[in-house]
Ligand SMILES: O=P([O-])(O)O[C@H]1O[C@H](COP(=O)(O)O)[C@@H](O)[C@H](O)[C@H]1O
């Protein structure tokens with residue numbers, strides 16, 4: 001795309017929003033290029049980008065354009081206009097405005113919408129799609145990204161984010177919109193008959209459904225304390241209501257409860273970033289909590305800290321999920337409720353520990369590409385055939401789902417699960433880290449870590465492509481002290497041993513080392529980053545940590561970073 005021509009077009013458009021116009025006037029050349037060199041695209045979880053002026057930014061014009069494409073796709077679904085679309089949004093700058101604008105654009109196509117009366121989390125949106133039997137859904141959020149971002153997640157009628165095949169169809173329709181600046185939008189009054197404001201009714205149904213995720217409902221909760229922070233996001237009420245109703249002693253991190261687009265009282269709203277737990281740990285120390293739970297702004301990810309030997313220890317998404325899985329499977333087995341055709345889903349960049357736990361209970365494991373939509377898609381397929389029964393789905397990035405009444409990751413379900421696990425094991429004299437250590441003793445010690453190289457702008461995007469291309473052109477045969485025994489290229493769908501990978505094509509490389517460790521690389525689909533995943537096997541935790549440090553250095557040296 002000719003970024004200069006695009007920029008001029010926007011600058012000279014008379015009706016342009018005044019604040020966007022001011023922003024355009026103050027842009028330097030490299031910002032102009034980044035803002036206009038392409039259209040903002042669908043990635044791992046819908047469209048996501050910086051708020052601001054430009055075709056590669058999130059703003060009212062790109063939202064309108066995206067909704068025209070989505071509207072056309074909805075109209076192709078059986079009875080699509082009438083079944084309609086559920087719409088929710090989080091606490092971010094512009095979230096409510098984008099949600100409302102989406103409803104109006106859809107109304108212009110005669111599509112009914114169910115618009116949340118105030119912010120609601122991503123999992124509740126997925127639930128609402130199913131509850132109102134909609135043809136699709138929209139969630140306005142940039143999840144855990146910094147405050148300058150926003151995004152647009154789109155859903156099918158099962159409450160699952162659009163898989164690439166369908167997202168491509170939407171994109172085709174989006175690209176047919178020639179001029180994003182002149183999309184016709186009905187006024188609120190014109191759209192009135194199509195927009196249904198919803199809230200309490202779906203809240204109640206959702207909360208009731210989440211409560212059914214308790215595995216041992218009779219458990220006494222009196223000697224267990226959990227500190228919780230919604231990180232200024234959408235899970236505040238859902239999590240606190242559900243846990244209160246079930247009798248948990250939940251202490252909220254009050255300064256992080258109010259919805260806030262600037263995330264004023266947290267260093268980062270991302271559970272992957274350790275500083276995001278600082279306030280919660282202060283509260284936990286004061287009240288002597290057993291477990292700390294923090295959810296991300298759109299309420300689909302949960303990070304957990306467990307009190308272990310008097311210290312608060314942060315668990316990775318891989319670790320917490322392995323413990324949940326152990327709890328779920330051991331309890332279902334004890335209750336005689338573990339189906340013989342049970343299946344668990346995770347992704348190709350998720351630790352092997354969860355898989356080993358699942359298999360030790362005779363549960364089958366299937367791996368998908370990164371993106372919870374691929375897990376939701378699997379649930380749908382097996383639901384149709386009845387061949388396998390869903391038992392748990394998770395990713396390394398702190399997302400999981402326990403029961404499939406939600407088809408995206410659900411941190412409300414996850415907080416309940418973390419609380420129940422913490423409480424259950426406490427009664428046995430153990431904490432969550434003790435349970436994790438037992439799993440390591442049984443299945444082997446793994447240390448998972450990630451390096452996410454931040455590479456912003458046009459130059460950054462080029463550098464990420466270059467890193468991936470360099471690795472791909474000449475796959476390493478040795479990383480640090482270890483031989484690479486197998487290389488997988490998910491873009492080419494092939495392995496170095498000549499076998500084929502049976503997954504949709506994706507820009508991911510994975511290297512298996514002779515000692516059972518692996519390293520994977522892929523560009524993030526939600527942030528301008530190149531991600532490297534390390535799953536390193538060791539004799540014990542210290543050994544795994546020392547090896548990780550060396551392998552991380554070796555890998556970075558390989559790519560010249
Ligand atoms: O950000 P969320 O919570 O919407 O989560 C989204 O992004 C995560 C990170 O993706 P990437 O590595 O491509 O940045 C994915 O793991 C997840 O499936 C997706 O739903």
Ligand SMILES: [Mg+2]
Pocket residue numbers: 143144296297298299300301
């Ligand atoms: Mg999220």
